[in-house]
Amino acid sequence: MTVVAPFESAKPAPESQPERVGVLLVNLGTPDTSDAKGVRAYLKEFLSDPRVIEDQGLWWKLILNGVILRIRPGRKARDYQKIWNTEKNESPLKTITRAQAEKLAAAISDHDHVVVDWAMRYGNPSIKSRIEALAAQGCDRLLVVPLYPQYSAATSATVCDEVFRVLAGMRAQPILRVTPPYYEDPDYIEALAVSINAHLSTLPFQPELIVASYHGMPQEYVDKGDPYYAQCVATTDALRKCMDLDATKLILTFQSRFGFDQWLQPYTDKTIEKSAKDGVRRIAVVTPGFSADCLETLEEIAQENAEIFKHNGGEQFAFIPCLNDSEPGMDVIRQLVLRELQGWI
Template identity: 50%
Template sequence: MSFLPPGHPPIPTPKTGLLLINLGTPEATDFFSVRTYLKEFLSDRRVIEINPLIWWPILNGIILNVRPKKSGHAYEKIWNRELNESPLKTYTREQALKLTAALGKKDQLIVDWAMRYGKPAIADKIRALKQQGCERIVLFPLYPQYSAATTATALDKAYQELQSMRWQPAIRTVPPYYDHPAYIDAVAVSLEQAMKDLPWKPDRVLIAFHGLPREYLNRGDPYHCHCQKTARLVREKLKLSKDFLQVVFQSRFGKAEWLKPYAQDTVEGLPAEGVKNLLMISPGFASDCVETLEELAIGLKETFTENGGDNFAVVPCLNDSTASIAMLAEIASNELKGWLR
């Protein structure tokens, strides 16, 4: 029996939403598509904390006229031709689809995905979930290690949309999962399996995390500590030494000091130390992307072999693997407790 007055718009059955949030990607590899993406990304005050009066002319006068061509070339090398999109978008979509099946509760739960930069936008997805009847939404930033430049800015964007809504959904956020047992297990298993599958034995394994300006650490960002703990727990899980499984930081940008040791410098110098067979893993990324598929698997491989290395490989990210979906489902379920019958 309905108690709605005549002419009242239909009210959807109350549901709960789970929104996966990843970094983002250009819509295409051409100059202007990449420029649009980079402009949004590099204009974020959480990412670039330089005084805007100094940064704006550098960004708009130099970087956005030079970097899109270089970045577009990198994306070209790893682009998903079949779907005409970046692998990051492909894998994030698949994670959402497979999580829907893994979590069940289809009559109560809607799983969706969004990007902090580019499309689909976080604001659009939050509004779409609300329109589908989601009175409660769990935000799940796909960043195992917390940083203001990743997790915080993704949540900022979500909160910004909430500020514009008269009828806000209730919100929960998934905390960083850098030391969650399911995450450590999944990373350790993927590394162990990769070492077994190689036709050669690695002399060293580099566990690479995306870099961050050293100044951000000095200001209190916990990212460096989270990365180090992830690496320590993986070492302990697999009973590996600190010398064998070594932490490095990739993707340095600009002239300021970033977290060390730098991946580029480390890889360049390893052959001279007798390391001829090198394996890399980058567990800070939930999905393979330009930083793993191009920067590591192509760029650093060239660096290693040009300096005397023999064999080089990169462990795939967890992506939409069975272990990945099971891990994401376990973590999400903790935040969904009490919200699903």
């Protein structure tokens, strides 16, 4: 006769430990080459995403293929060539994102079953290729880290869209987590303040005005419910408080508008132009919506907007680099990742 122990006395089985955990850092993307051909391929992928351009109808396809992809690649290629990492033959965004992944891997190396990798939403290395590589290394759990402090459907959500598409084609899917936006995380705000103050201390002048410039988006997207604008405001407010600056000394603007629709305002270039005309002679610009320097910071801000400022009467212009793979920047990423890995490591 077999005696069965009462149900109440049964002990729960210990939770199985993951075989390996993959951590995938993801940034926006970059052309593979700095010539018109490379930029055209990148722009086609980017501008064909309905998260970026929501109306993908016939009219947009005609404009994209008949006008934009014929004219814009040559112009943007010249801009990329101004900032291109010629030693590695790649964009600074790719160089920096790789460095962020390598430094994160070193910072959490005591967790030997964690594998860190990196990808681009558009261009290479693709999200698909890196998820497949992590799966091949035995990662049965995956933490995706969109490197955007502020959430928007055109950035964070489209990363998730692509991850879901990749997983939809996998028979053995990893368990998935995605890090949240960190737009007012105290560690992030403190890192921004430390970085800004450190850079300002190296300047031969004291700026009269600090401009916090964020990537723009069509006003319509926010009207439909995208939280991006509110999160940019929250970042700027928290940074002002941390640096003890009021709204007249640290202002919020939006850059990189595209097309003819109304985008989030005030516009960075118009604000910088007006400031110079109004008598501001010393200015510094920081870009708290970017985790790594790229075309929009190194060329659009540091070169194009600097020229706008000086052309209209400004004298001294400083671009404050992104957090990149600096020690404060890596502390933000490391703490974000370790927080979201709780229960897996």
